[in-house]
Amino acid sequence: MSDEIKSPLSPPPDGDPKPTADQTTVPGGVKATASGSVQSDPKSPAEKPASPPPSPVPAKPASTAPAAPAKPAAPAKPAAPTPTPWDSPLVAKLRSSYGSGIEPLTYAGQNYMVVDRSLIPEILQVLRNQEQFDYCVDITAVHYPKREKQFDVLWILYSYARNERIRVTTQIGDGESIPSSVPIWTGANWLEREVYDMFGIKFDGHPDMKRILLPDGWKGHPLRKDYGILQQDNEWVQINLGIESGQ
Amino acid sequence: MTDQNSSLSHLDLEAPEKPFLDANELVINMGPQHPATHGVLRVILRLDGEKVLGLECVIGYLHRGVEKIGEHRTYTMFNPYVDRMDYVAAVSNGLGYCETVEKLLNVEAPPRAQYVRVILTELNRIASHQLWLGTHALDIGAITPLFYTFRDREEILKIYEKYCGARLTTHAFRIGGLQYETYAGFEKDVKNFLDFFRPKIDEYEELLTTNRIWVERTKNVGNISAQDCIALGVTGPVLRASGVKWDLRKAQPYANYKNFDFDIPIGQNGDTYDRYLVRMGEMRQSVRILQQAVYAIPEGPIMAKVPKVMKPAVGEVYHSIEAPKGELGYFIVSDGSTQPYRLRVRPPSFVNLQALDVMCRGQLVADVIAVIGTLDIVLGEVDR
Numbered sequence: 039m040s041d042e043i044k045s046p047l048s049p050p051p052d053g054d055p056k057p058t059a060d061q062t063t064v065p066g067g068v069k070a071t072a073s074g075s076v077q078s079d080p081k082s083p084a085e086k087p088a089s090p091p092p093s094p095v096p097a098k099p100a101s102t103a104p105a106a107p108a109k110p111a112a113p114a115k116p117a118a119p120t121p122t123p124w125d126s127p128l129v130a131k132l133r134s135s136y137g138s139g140i141e142p143l144t145y146a147g148q149n150y151m152v153v154d155r156s157l158i159p160e161i162l163q164v165l166r167n168q169e170q171f172d173y174c175v176d177i178t179a180v181h182y183p184k185r186e187k188q189f190d191v192l193w194i195l196y197s198y199a200r201n202e203r204i205r206v207t208t209q210i211g212d213g214e215s216i217p218s219s220v221p222i223w224t225g226a227n228w229l230e231r232e233v234y235d236m237f238g239i240k241f242d243g244h245p246d247m248k249r250i251l252l253p254d255g256w257k258g259h260p261l262r263k264d265y266g267i268l269q270q271d272n273e274w275v276q277i278n279l280g281i282e283s284g285q
Numbered sequence: 286m287t288d289q290n291s292s293l294s295h296l297d298l299e300a301p302e303k304p305f306l307d308a309n310e311l312v313i314n315m316g317p318q319h320p321a322t323h324g325v326l327r328v329i330l331r332l333d334g335e336k337v338l339g340l341e342c343v344i345g346y347l348h349r350g351v352e353k354i355g356e357h358r359t360y361t362m363f364n365p366y367v368d369r370m371d372y373v374a375a376v377s378n379g380l381g382y383c384e385t386v387e388k389l390l391n392v393e394a395p396p397r398a399q400y401v402r403v404i405l406t407e408l409n410r411i412a413s414h415q416l417w418l419g420t421h422a423l424d425i426g427a428i429t430p431l432f433y434t435f436r437d438r439e440e441i442l443k444i445y446e447k448y449c450g451a452r453l454t455t456h457a458f459r460i461g462g463l464q465y466e467t468y469a470g471f472e473k474d475v476k477n478f479l480d481f482f483r484p485k486i487d488e489y490e491e492l493l494t495t496n497r498i499w500v501e502r503t504k505n506v507g508n509i510s511a512q513d514c515i516a517l518g519v520t521g522p523v524l525r526a527s528g529v530k531w532d533l534r535k536a537q538p539y540a541n542y543k544n545f546d547f548d549i550p551i552g553q554n555g556d557t558y559d560r561y562l563v564r565m566g567e568m569r570q571s572v573r574i575l576q577q578a579v580y581a582i583p584e585g586p587i588m589a590k591v592p593k594v595m596k597p598a599v600g601e602v603y604h605s606i607e608a609p610k611g612e613l614g615y616f617i618v619s620d621g622s623t624q625p626y627r628l629r630v631r632p633p634s635f636v637n638l639q640a641l642d643v644m645c646r647g648q649l650v651a652d653v654i655a656v657i658g659t660l661d662i663v664l665g666e667v668d669r
Contacts, residue, residue: 119391119598145600146388172515175605176631180618194603194616194631198515198529201536205603225518228639236352251345251668260353261627267350267357 121145128169136161150192150205158208159217162193166222171195171204174223177230179237183263188212189239193219210239218244236261253278309333317346321424321654324664328641328657330650337645337653342638347668355628360386360460360595363628368454370632371666373416376409376445377608379458384539385604385615386460387589389597397585398462399541404475404578405448405457406540407571411482412441413609413661414564418489421561421658425502430492437485440478447474461591467582475579479572486568493561503557507644507656510555517643518636521611523660526563527555533607540606544581545574557659564661596623610634610661630669634662 121143129142129151139154140161153161165171175194182188187209196203210216218241219226230241231250238259240247248254255278257271275283310333317327325346331338351370355363367382368375380402387393394402419434442452447468449457457464493499509519511527524531532549534542550566552559597619605614611633620626637660644656 119600121600146391146602148602174518175612176603176614176616176629178616178629178631180601180627192616194614198531203537203603223518224513224516225636225639228635229518232635249345251348253345260350265353267353 119146124149124151132161132164148203148205150207152207152209155208155210155214155216158206159219161206162219162222165195165204165206169197170199171197172223173198174219174226174229175203177219177226177233179233179239179261181237181261181263185209186211189237191216191233191239215240215242217242218247220244235259238262310338315653317343322657322664323420323662326638326657326662326664326667328653330653332650335649335651337648337650340642340645340653342641344635344638344664344667347664349669351669352628352630355625357624359623360597360625363625364458364460365454365456367630368456369665370630370669371413371608371610371613371634371663372453373663374409374413374609375454376405376457377413377606377613379456380406380540381604381606381608381613381615383458383460384606385602385617386595386597388604389600389602389617389619390460390591390595392461392589392591394462394540394589395586396541396583398587398589400578400582401463401467401587402458403540403542403545404575404582405445405455407574407578408441408444408475408478410571410609411568412438414568415441417564417609417658417661418561421655421661422493422499424654424658425499427493427496427499430489433485433489433492437482440481444471444474444478447471459588459591460595462586462588466587472579472582475575479575479579483572486565486572490565494565500558502652502655503561503659505554506557506648506652507659508554508556509640509644513643514555514640517640519611519640521607521609521633521637521661522560522563522567523555523611523637523640525549526552526560528553533605533612539604542574545577547573557655560659594623596621601627605631608633610663610666611637632666632669634660634664634666635669638662638667 122145124142124144126142126149129140132140132151133142136157139157141152143150143152173196175196177191177193179192180190182190189210189212190207191210192205192207194203194205208216216239218230220230220241221243227245228250230244231246231248233239234241234244234247235249235251236259249256252260253274255271256274258265258269260269270283272283275281310331313330313332315328315330316322317325319326322328327343327346329341329343331340349369351366354366358366364379364382367378371378383394415434415438419431419438422428422430445455445457446452448471449455449465509523509527511524511529513519514524514527514529520531528551530549530551533539534547535549547570548566550563550570552563599619599621601616601618603614603616605612607613612631613633614631616627616629616631617625618627641653641656641660644660645653648656
């Protein structure tokens with residue numbers, strides 16, 4: 039995440055110490071902040087020497103890519119930016135225990151990992167309990183109708199202690215469900231309901247899996263690509279609003 | 286008359302156990318048309334007498350399908366739509382959106398634009414907090430602050446009107462910089478506003494901070510712990526009032542916030558009173574930032590080099606800013622065309638509103654009103 043700070047603002051060191059000093063006062067709920075937030079700045083320099091030794095050849099450009107070239111390589115970037123492999127102690131740890139089910143990537147200074155659907159509940163649990171990703175920023179989905187596995191479901195996570203943001207992405211097919219993360223983050227409740235409402239993806243074990251923004255009886259899930267922008271549930275509109283059409 | 290009395294006494298004496306009305310648990314409906322729900326929010330309350338056992342929010346009355354619209358507009362065309370989400374902090378919405386697309390395009394707004402952006406955004410933070418204070422106090426029963434805050438907010442809106450012609454849905458920024466060069470006298474206007482506004486914060490505080498009614502209605506009302514805030518994903522002043530010193534402007538500085546010296550006000554108890562104090566403190570800090578920014582606006586261009594037809598490379602980006610209400614994030618997936626493939630808005634009000642249930646349990650019905658006010662939600666943003 040330190041990378042994300044770096045890319046828009048070239049000289050980071052002078053601005054960064056602030057959050058470290060501020061975050062120390064966090065109360066009991068978020069422990070390890072004192073040490074964690076200190077990590078946030080020294081971490082990025084520390085990460086670079088730390089990561090290359092365990093990683094073989096292909097990882098080396100990755101470890102230097104997000105941090106260093108933010109300044110010099112900025113003009114070169116627009117040519118063809120592509121996701122590059124993301125390497126960090128966190129990734130190494132996850133990889134050692136879950137193997138090839140995880141594909142960690144970096145794009146535009148932002149780290150994310152594409153995770154196999156079967157590993158999702160476990161990975162999220164590990165990220166929350168062991169890696170201090172205690173804040174679930176957002177859960178959302180993207181529809182790719184032409185793909186066999188039509189949906190990307192993604193979790194945007196943030197760690198107060200590490201001051202780091204990552205995304206976890208998985209692919210599922212139409213009609214497949216996915217385990218709810220409400221037991222991990224209480225706040226996932228409404229976010230998952232919105233994904234269900236907009237995409238029709240069901241979350242197993244969700245305490246109250248129903249629509250949230252659209253009316254309960256509505257047919258269709260508007261953020262699917264096959265749902266037209268002018269489309270609506272005419273029947274619902276006629277019955278409930280007593281008008282021919284909402285348009 | 287005598288008959289009624291005797292029947293009443295009969296009830297009281299003969300069958301004291303049998304309740305006149307079986308009201309152990311009462312479900313009542315508040316809203317969606319209710320003056321204190323700040324828009325069209327419907328709350329279903331489960332009550333024991335006057336005590337709230339639990340509640341459920343019903344939202345979506347203002348749903349306009351902003352995310353769907355985003356997929357059918359070009360990046361530039363979608364820009365004005367973001368102003369209509371949190372319409373009392375339109376400038377912040379615009380900043381978040383423009384910065385996200387800039388990240389996707391890998392461009393950066395020039396320094397002059399950055400400064401003007403910070404000035405307009407911080408003015409907007411003050412305006413948003415003023416509107417919150419006025420309406421929140423009005424809900425609780427104090428009418429005066431509304432007139433004070435609206436009187437002073439007008440000065441900010443005048444600056445916006447002079448800058449871009451609009452007062453609320455400003456559409457002040459463009460992807461890559463600013464919509465307009467500042468008008469002659471912009472800096473003077475902002476400086477005048479700061480001199481005018483600094484004593485006004487004390488004026489608000491004089492009205493409320495030690496006011497007995499205010500203190501009784503807000504202290505120990507709607508408490509929420511730091512753990513609960515984090516578990517629920519609550520951000521912004523609500524999180525900070527629970528004692529977590531976290532502000533995206535400091536934690537992951539965007540725009541050029543790292544150039545400015547300011548503090549993060551925090552509270553301890555996470556109650557309505559602390560949230561009030563935190564927001565008052567934030568207004569003071571915004572004044573501090575403005576004071577530094579307005580004397581340091583550099584000369585130079587206001588727009589970075591941005592192609593007329595924007596086609597960001599294939600990829601996805603999440604970027605968030607500290608809006609007046611909390612973390613406002615945009616997640617945009619580009620497929621290399623002129624329109625976003627997917628545009629997700631992570632609105633702070635939507636996530637914060639989830640905490641209403643936790644905060645209201647065990648409180649009185651009248652306190653629900655205070656808690657809705659203190660959450661500072663805008664339904665335009667909750668429903669999108």
